[in-house]
Amino acid sequence: MIKDSICVTTAGGGMNFNCDCIIHLDSNDRELKNGVMKAISKTEELQFKSVAFSVKAVTEMGFTLTQVADIFSQGIHQMQKTYVEINIVCSSQELVTEFVSMLENNICSYERGLRMNFLSRPKNALRSARKIKVMLESTISMKVFAKNDAIANTAISELQKLLHKDFIQFPFDDVNIKFLSEDEINEIQNTQMEMAVEIEINRNIGRIKIIGLQINVTSAMVEVKNILRRSCEIRFAKDHARFVSGMVQWCFLEVDSDGEKLVDYPAEISLKLEEAVRGRKQKVEFFYKYGEKYIVDFSTYEEYMDKDPTDYVKVIRKIKLTGMFFL
Structure with missing residues (x-):
């Protein structure tokens, strides 16, 4: 029918x-x-x-x-x-x-x-x-x-x-490829679907090869290089933080039932505090512990949560080279 x-x-x-x-x-x-x-x-x-x-x-x-x-x-x-x-x-x-x-x-x-x-x-x-x-x-x-x-x-x-005949292969070498994290590699791999290309990554020798139509390869190459640049910036910031933490360590004075003890800030936060104090800033903000926002007031050298300024602790700057402490 x-x-x-x-x-x-x-x-x-x-x-x-x-x-x-x-x-x-x-x-x-x-x-x-x-x-x-x-x-x-x-x-x-x-x-x-x-x-x-x-x-x-x-x-x-x-x-x-x-x-x-x-x-x-x-x-x-x-x-x-x-x-x-x-x-x-x-x-x-x-x-x-x-x-x-x-x-x-x-x-x-x-x-x-x-x-x-x-x-x-x-x-x-x-x-x-x-x-x-x-x-x-x-x-x-x-x-x-x-x-x-x-x-x-x-x-x-x-x-x-x-x-x-319409497809090209574009390999390029970059030492930063060797230091890519798994998340960054996944981010690069995800661009395959978006850009309609195939991407091969060899982290051991620091090489990436992009295969596809020339216009797609060009677009994918720009995106991959952006990811590499961000990766390099993040790695540099971490290396710089570790370098600074080798000379200066920021801590806060925690008080509990066992008494007082110094707790080191992570290297990234310690760097942020050091850069702020060298830049003569009055306050600096950062996120720490479950995404909570904290503020350090350099006029009093106190740290408190943004949502509760009455709950504060003393902040200490420790110079490792001399063992000096500053409150």
């Missing part, structure tokens, strides 16, 4: 179709893209895992080969959202070459950072399909069907050449 310009029939009737059913589109409906998406939706509705579109059959409906390639190129974003495996069937080597060329040109125009996974044979092939490397999640899967292995392999070879 025809519904919404689409009809599903069995593949019987003496026809040699190795499939579960045939989805028919209304040839009077000139919105080919809508028809393609309807066929995919119907495949999902019937809970089938794959659907095949015959290029020859579509052109016999009155559409040009250019229009067919254009429709599949434009529909890539929607096709990526389905679990259905989408197959495109070409009946001759000439048709494969011509259609693939048009499709590749359109994809390069429509898509930023798209890579494909091409398979040489259908599921019922005598041997398993050959697979080209899958890149990230911004991929689509495509199968090329042909009459024999020679035609299929020729098509795959041409597709590889067309795709690979």
Whole structure:
């Protein structure tokens, strides 16, 4: 029964179709893209895992080969959202070459950072399909069907050449790569999805390699270098804090049931206090202990919580080189 310009029939009737059913589109409906998406939706509705579109059959409906390639190129974003495996069937080597060329040109125009996974044979092939490397999640899967292995392999070879010529590899060395933390490495790896590139990190030799379309590689390189710069600044600040703490240590006088005891501030806070007092600041703020905001008043050398100024402790500056104390 025809519904919404689409009809599903069995593949019987003496026809040699190795499939579960045939989805028919209304040839009077000139919105080919809508028809393609309807066929995919119907495949999902019937809970089938794959659907095949015959290029020859579509052109016999009155559409040009250019229009067919254009429709599949434009529909890539929607096709990526389905679990259905989408197959495109070409009946001759000439048709494969011509259609693939048009499709590749359109994809390069429509898509930023798209890579494909091409398979040489259908599921019922005598041997398993050959697979080209899958890149990230911004991929689509495509199968090329042909009459024999020679035609299929020729098509795959041409597709590889067309795709690979647009991709570059950009390796760069930086000593700061060796000191990246796990969180910083994860941050760099996360840019792969955002920039549609592949990033390889070798911390041992201090090298990062970015692979992808040139425009994407350039954008990713800028982001990676920003992360490296921030990492270097953080590491420098920590090193500086450790250096200063080797000469000066800030403490506070804690009073409890056991009496009084000096408690050292962490190196970063000790550095902040030292820089503030050298800069002749009256007060300095910092966050400490469960994210609470604290204030040190240098006129009294007292530290208190921002939300409770009455709860204070004495602050002490200890010069390690001489063992001198200042209150």
